[in-house]
Amino acid sequence: MDIRTALILGAVVLVAGAVGVAAVPGALDDPRVDDPPDRPSHLSVGDVVVEPNEVGGATADLDMKLDLEHRGGAAENVTVRYRAIDDTSGLLVDETTVPVGDIEPESTDPTDRERPTEHTVNGSLAVDREGGYQLEAVVYEDGTRQTTQSTSVSGVSALTPSYADSHVGFTDGDIWPTVSVSVREADDGTATLSTSAAVTNGGDERSENLELRVLVRQADSNVVADDATETVQAIRPGRTATVDTTVDVPDGYNYYIDVALWDDDVLIDETQSVANLDPQETIDANETVESVEFAVEDFAEDDVADDAADVVEDEPVDDVEDVEDEDAPGFGVFAAVLALVVAALYARRLV
Incomplete structure (x- = not known):
């Protein structure tokens, strides 16, 4: 084989090798260098x-x-x-x-x-x-x-149920009474009471007609003396309407006046007043109902990856000593008296 033929064969081999290297991915990568790991x-x-x-x-x-x-x-x-x-x-x-x-x-x-x-x-x-x-x-x-x-x-x-959610309710004022009661007439042991309830529309739209029911209960027996129902006409947004009713009850007794707002037989609000017709005894409206509110506390996070344990610090030693001193009052006086008695007995033996 002459030199010219050898050179041609060498060139062919080099070209074929270059093509093979290019066709194989990563063939030119340095095997000593690892691929960067995926970040967690x-x-x-x-x-x-x-x-x-x-x-x-x-x-x-x-x-x-x-x-x-x-x-x-x-x-x-x-x-x-x-x-x-x-x-x-x-x-x-x-x-x-x-x-x-x-x-x-x-x-x-x-x-x-x-x-x-x-x-x-x-x-x-x-x-x-x-x-x-x-x-x-x-x-x-x-x-x-x-x-x-x-x-x-x-x-x-x-939380108020959806069917009872209403912007109309009894007025909660500081001076103006929610329900006022007056005696319109008294004759032959019967008193005619006039009740006036303040109802406010706190919504943004005109309210629909509601129903106001008044129940009068004798304070001692809890017997219903009379009741009345009145229609609450539509109230404009932000306005307060006064709804009047009359009931007849026996004179000389004290009564609870229960007033409720109803919307299609759904109770949406209620309040209470009193009528003191007994000159020797008076009663007050029931104010023992505790208000309950929906509340959500702040979230506390527990990161499992960190696996950090809570550290509980011990109470300072001084605080413990203070508690012990408070639990044993007068101990120092007792020790002093005991020391005097022992000293007296010892001196007596010396004499």
């Missing part, structure tokens, strides 16, 4: 909001809105589980799991991946309209718990 994902809870939705006579739906924060690499198969646990019995009342799916980083830049992105996850829990509950939100990634948020709600019974 990090999930946390930014905020959780609880608000009532549909409220019925026996149950209430509580909506939970969770702001899920994501940093780092992709998070796979993310789910959020919501649970409601009865405060008194500790029993599980309701549970729902909301699938979120895979959460991909919005940027390939490492710096951008450290900036959290938020994803809102909505869920709903149905609870009985009474007592209080512990609400829990647990975030899972591919079946592994990542973080937990919990809170408690109280006063669920104070």
Whole structure:
């Protein structure tokens, strides 16, 4: 083989090798350099909001809105589980799991991946309209718990059912009476009472016709002496109407005046007054009813990834000593007297 033929064969071999290297991905990569590892994902809870939705006579739906924060690499198969646990019995009342799916980083830049992105996850829990509950939100990634948020709600019974939700109610004034009672006429042991109730429309629209019912109960026997019903005409927004009724009762007794507003046989508001017709004894309206309000406490977060244990600090030693001193008052005086007695006995022996 001559030199020219050898050169041609060498060139062919070099071209074929270059084509093979280009066709094989990663053939030119340095085997000593490892691929950069995927950054782990990090999930946390930014905020959780609880608000009532549909409220019925026996149950209430509580909506939970969770702001899920994501940093780092992709998070796979993310789910959020919501649970409601009865405060008194500790029993599980309701549970729902909301699938979120895979959460991909919005940027390939490492710096951008450290900036959290938020994803809102909505869920709903149905609870009985009474007592209080512990609400829990647990975030899972591919079946592994990542973080937990919990809170408690109280006063669920104070939520007004949808069918009884009305902007019309009795006026709660500081000076002007909600219900005023006067004696219109008294004859032959019978007194005619005139009641005047102030009703306010606190809504933005004109109200529909309602029904006002008055029940008069004798204070000692609780026997209903008389009752009356009057139609409450439509009230303009922000206005107060006065509704008058009359009842006839035996004279010389004291009475409770129970007044209620009804909308298609649904009780929407009630109040009470008194009529003191007994000159020797008076009564007051029942004011022992305790007001209950719906309340949601702040959420507490338990980050499972950090696995940080709570540290309980011991009480200072000085405080313990102070408590012991308070539990044994006069101990120093007793010791002094005992020392004097011992000293006297010892001196007597010396004599």
